[in-house]
Amino acid sequence: MSGPTVAIAPSTPEWAAEAVRLGGGTPTSEPGEAEALIWLQPGEPARLGELLGAHRGLRWVQLPFAGVEAFAAAGVLSADRSWTCAKGCYAEPVAEHALALSLAGLRLLPERVTARSWGQPAGTSLYDSSVVILGGGGITAELLRLLQAFRVRATVVRRRRDPVPGAARTVPVSDLHRVLPGALVVYLALALTPSTAGIIGADELSLMDPRAWLVNVARGGHVDTEALVSALGSGAIAGAALDVTDPEPLPDGHPLWEAPNCIITPHTADTWDMIRPRLARRIEDNVARFATGAPLLGLVDPAEGY
Amino acid sequence: MSGPTVAIAPSTPEWAAEAVRLGGGTPTSEPGEAEALIWLQPGEPARLGELLGAHRGLRWVQLPFAGVEAFAAAGVLSADRSWTCAKGCYAEPVAEHALALSLAGLRLLPERVTARSWGQPAGTSLYDSSVVILGGGGITAELLRLLQAFRVRATVVRRRRDPVPGAARTVPVSDLHRVLPGALVVYLALALTPSTAGIIGADELSLMDPRAWLVNVARGGHVDTEALVSALGSGAIAGAALDVTDPEPLPDGHPLWEAPNCIITPHTADTWDMIRPRLARRIEDNVARFATGAPLLGLVDPAEGY
Numbered sequence: 001m002s003g004p005t006v007a008i009a010p011s012t013p014e015w016a017a018e019a020v021r022l023g024g025g026t027p028t029s030e031p032g033e034a035e036a037l038i039w040l041q042p043g044e045p046a047r048l049g050e051l052l053g054a055h056r057g058l059r060w061v062q063l064p065f066a067g068v069e070a071f072a073a074a075g076v077l078s079a080d081r082s083w084t085c086a087k088g089c090y091a092e093p094v095a096e097h098a099l100a101l102s103l104a105g106l107r108l109l110p111e112r113v114t115a116r117s118w119g120q121p122a123g124t125s126l127y128d129s130s131v132v133i134l135g136g137g138g139i140t141a142e143l144l145r146l147l148q149a150f151r152v153r154a155t156v157v158r159r160r161r162d163p164v165p166g167a168a169r170t171v172p173v174s175d176l177h178r179v180l181p182g183a184l185v186v187y188l189a190l191a192l193t194p195s196t197a198g199i200i201g202a203d204e205l206s207l208m209d210p211r212a213w214l215v216n217v218a219r220g221g222h223v224d225t226e227a228l229v230s231a232l233g234s235g236a237i238a239g240a241a242l243d244v245t246d247p248e249p250l251p252d253g254h255p256l257w258e259a260p261n262c263i264i265t266p267h268t269a270d271t272w273d274m275i276r277p278r279l280a281r282r283i284e285d286n287v288a289r290f291a292t293g294a295p296l297l298g299l300v301d302p303a304e305g306y
Numbered sequence: 307m308s309g310p311t312v313a314i315a316p317s318t319p320e321w322a323a324e325a326v327r328l329g330g331g332t333p334t335s336e337p338g339e340a341e342a343l344i345w346l347q348p349g350e351p352a353r354l355g356e357l358l359g360a361h362r363g364l365r366w367v368q369l370p371f372a373g374v375e376a377f378a379a380a381g382v383l384s385a386d387r388s389w390t391c392a393k394g395c396y397a398e399p400v401a402e403h404a405l406a407l408s409l410a411g412l413r414l415l416p417e418r419v420t421a422r423s424w425g426q427p428a429g430t431s432l433y434d435s436s437v438v439i440l441g442g443g444g445i446t447a448e449l450l451r452l453l454q455a456f457r458v459r460a461t462v463v464r465r466r467r468d469p470v471p472g473a474a475r476t477v478p479v480s481d482l483h484r485v486l487p488g489a490l491v492v493y494l495a496l497a498l499t500p501s502t503a504g505i506i507g508a509d510e511l512s513l514m515d516p517r518a519w520l521v522n523v524a525r526g527g528h529v530d531t532e533a534l535v536s537a538l539g540s541g542a543i544a545g546a547a548l549d550v551t552d553p554e555p556l557p558d559g560h561p562l563w564e565a566p567n568c569i570i571t572p573h574t575a576d577t578w579d580m581i582r583p584r585l586a587r588r589i590e591d592n593v594a595r596f597a598t599g600a601p602l603l604g605l606v607d608p609a610e611g612y
Binding site: 092096099100101104106108112113114115118121124125126127150249251252257258263268271272274 | 410421555572
């Protein structure tokens with residue numbers, strides 16, 4: 001029995017070819033010979049669109065990252081193929097980064113790092129606190145696991161109604177305003193879609209506790225940046241820790257750079273060193289599933305765009 | 307049946323009196339009436355010595371913090387009484403602080419916090435890494451629990467030979483040089499005694515991995531500060547995160563303030579807000595144990611000084 005032939009493009013690195021082989025497939029750099037495509041370029045959706053237009057035989061496309069909004073916006077996610085992305089795959093390092101950012105904020109590290117003199121004892125512990133997490137996907141599942149060690153009571157806000165395991169409660173987005181006031185940390189770990197863009201604006205920031213930190217490891221577009229700058233300046237919230245910004249990259253001279261209670265990391269919750277072994281494992285798994293007709297991991301709904 | 311009469315000094319706050327009552331004792335501000343003493347002043351060992359000299363009937367003394375070296379050095383820890391300290395009691399916030407500091411270092415937050423421009427992706431994940439923890443007490447037990455979520459392989463270095471639960475291995479201090487090279491983080495969570503002072507010096511720092519962070523939540527005296535300044539400057543280690551320093555408080559103008567890869571927090575791993583409810587619970591527990599003759603928690607060996 002021979003497994004599927006899987007193209008890897010736009011380049012065909014050996015680690016990805018090896019992952020296809022480990023999954024029981026035959027790697028190729030020629031899309032014309034293949035039934036499936038591993039697309040390793042996070043940007044350039046138009047280039048992928050062209051390739052797919054020329055090769056109708058590609059029945060499944062694996063995208064390299066968790067977020068696929070650039071491909072959705074470019075209209076590449078056609079319903080006549082199966083689409084998978086790497087969602088869930090990088091949950092560990094991203095959840096770790098979210099935890100690191102929240103602990104850094106609560107322990108006042110921005111102030112400590114810039115201090116040149118011994119300070120007063122201060123800081124807040126995560127133990128036995130309440131937090132809100134927006135999004136009910138893989139990052140949230142992993143973050144809940146990490147937070148559990150601190151006996152954190154987590155409220156997950158999500159579109160779907162089924163409860164997220166490990167959360168103290170799961171509520172719909174319509175309850176967001178009701179749950180924000182009680183949270184010591186508000187984590188953003190949801191997909192960016194037209195309905196979640198700007199989900200944290202002036203109203204939401206004003207409902208947060210003045211001791212609370214906003215941690216964004218999702219997409220910059222979830223937050224109204226101007227409203228955030230003013231909430232940071234007025235003390236409406238204690239601080240913000242952002243791995244993603246809007247605009248991104250954040251331009252030099254932007255007021256967020258000067259906010260002393262803002263931590264900015266350059267979209268680096270998961271670095272390539274953290275990603276590569278996990279993506280290889282996902283490719284291997286999905287090639288094996290594709291070969292046997294089992295359900296693929298990280299399926300994207302072309303209509304929903306995530 | 308009436309419980310023990312327990313003095314609370316040098317002052318007698320209501321929260322402590324309530325803790326004594328909850329443990330079944332009768333609180334008093336008069337040591338002359340009491341069998342036991344809750345001493346709430348972390349410093350001023352001489353003052354405690356005077357009080358004890360005047361009141362020989364005090365058979366048990368509860369000290370407020372985990373470290374008792376100031377009392378040991380002042381010769382107050384006499385063998386004719388039972389001594390307990392708050393060791394184990396503040397393990398949670400201190401272990402949390404240690405984790406926060408290590409994640410902040412590995413995720414390059416000192417550099418990110420001071421940046422005024424978007425940077426390159428970089429950082430190291432704790433998942434599946436190896437760490438070394440010096441000390442086998444309560445902070446280590448809690449830190450091991452937190453690190454477990456990241457599948458960290460921890461080597462605990464301690465004086466006693468019995469293995470620490472949750473550690474991948476427990477080794478004696480004579481193995482320190484052998485285990486340092488493999489660690490991504492070296493955590494100091496041991497008691498300061500004459501034999502552990504300066505346990506991390508130039509030799510130990512030179513054995514650490516250039517990617518490794520040193521995290522000290524124990525006592526400043528464990529580290530040779532001059533050797534640390536030079537290891538930070540030469541890149542022998544990636545960085546240091548210190549909640550304690552030698553000298554402490556770290557004086558203005560000290561070279562550690564200028565090291566870009568050094569995070570200093572002012573001995574604030576556990577703040578009073580974090581400590582008070584935990585100390586109250588310990589007092590309650592120990593008063594109840596004292597009343598029934600059960601073994602006290604946090605016993606200090608006057609001969610060992612911890």
